């Protein structure tokens with residue numbers, strides 16, 4: 001098997017036309033469909049005149065903007081009919097942005113890459129190279145999870161076709177749109193919405209008719225979608241969120257009773273094969289290290305973690321909220337909550353006991369290796385902003401390529417998960433704590449206290465560790481933090497301190 005190619009046979013990368021990053025290129029000629037801007041700030045709304053323009057597919061009528069609660073406040077600068085239920089009665093409605101002027105309202109170019117124009121917090125690119133990276137990462141998730149979700153049985157039961165109902169699914173921060181389109185294909189009776197800061201590079205020929213995309217900033221609140229979705233998938237959007245817990249509570253309010261939510265994000269610590277002990281961080285000699293001893297991937301990942309904090313992203317909130325689970329969230333039924341770690345090897349060093357798992361492990365390791373080589377360059381603009389020179393970043397990325405392609409270290413990446421279902425008896429918009437709510441049952445303490453154990457993965461790679469109680473999840477999170485507490489101070493932190501001390 002050639003492990004360096006994105007798998008085919010899914011509704012995936014081979015079918016998605018990505019947008020070249022340079023404006024004025026063919027990017028502007030590709031129709032981009034059904035991406036209604038939502039939730040605009042007033043200044044964005046004033047500067048934007050795209051919705052409803054250039055209707056290219058009149059056979060599919062435009063539906064009004066979504067305001068399921070008749071709430072027009074969230075649609076600043078736009079008029080919303082309060083009688084509109086917000087449900088699209090037809091399949092997707094199609095609009096295209098086919099002028100440079102329209103696209104310029106949604107993306108901007110700097111440092112030679114294209115970025116979204118809605119949020120200054122999120123600083124990864126929104127361009128062709130990034131979408132290809134995300135598609136590889138998506139397939140690593142599919143292989144690690146053996147599907148699109150960590151608990152397929154519960155999802156299949158939840159989304160089973162029922163008379164008179166059309167389940168709705170949200171992919172929040174959908175990136176290239178690949179997960180949204182695959183879930184729409186797998187559940188053709190469901191309505192699927194992909195929402196992102198930037199337009200999604202989809203092609204009308206492969207867009208499932210039950211899937212549509214919207215441009216929106218989840219950081220501005222999603223009140224217009226409260227009580228609307230049966231399933232919400234939130235994967236790797238943490239670097240665009242200023243208050244993670246607030247976002248999670250808001251997302252949970254967008255579920256219908258019994259609806260399920262998945263929160264997933266990456267861990268910027270790079271681990272040894274046990275998935276608990278950090279790999280050494282790369283350091284130059286003048287920083288007290290030996291450049292050959294530590295991982296430069298781990299170095300850049302740590303730099304980006306701290307740069308993201310300076311840029312307004314709630315990294316601590318992300319780490320705490322996912323690693324310690326959503327047991328205490330008011331709308332969530334604690335008996336349904338899980339926390340999990342998905343391990344992906346970085347490279348093709350890992351061994352599994354059975355042939356099927358071995359193939360999945362090799363493929364995943366190859367995909368994530370390519371994913372992170374791309375990510376290391378996607379992170380440059382953010383690190384440049386916080387003072388790391390381009391020559392240094394280029395040197396680090398070259399070292400990352402070398403260490404990943406040579407499998408110099410047996411490194412693994414950890415993906416943090418938490419999921420749970422909304423309680424059955426919350427039907428109104430109850431983020432304010434209305435009378436109709438049953439208080440969340442208290443979670444009994446585990447007795448005896450859970451002792452975290454470190455599994456030996458040396459010859460038996462395992463993708464998923466699931467923690468069934470808050471105590472288990474917390475014990476593992478605490479252990480990882482303890483082991484990472486002496487990692488070296490990132491350069492962006494030193495630069496920031498120097499700048500503040502020099503006034």
Ligand SMILES: C[S@@+](CC[C@H](N)C(=O)[O-])C[C@H]1O[C@@H](n2cnc3c(N)ncnc32)[C@H](O)[C@@H]1O
Nearest residue numbers: 122173174175196197217218219235236237240
């Ligand atoms: C790392 S990508 C992950 C994409 C996709 N979820 C996946 O796993 O393939 C993060 C995506 O989240 C989007 N995003 C980040 N912050 C967001 C926000 N506040 N509102 C909406 N989308 C956001 C970004 O534009 C980007 O496409």
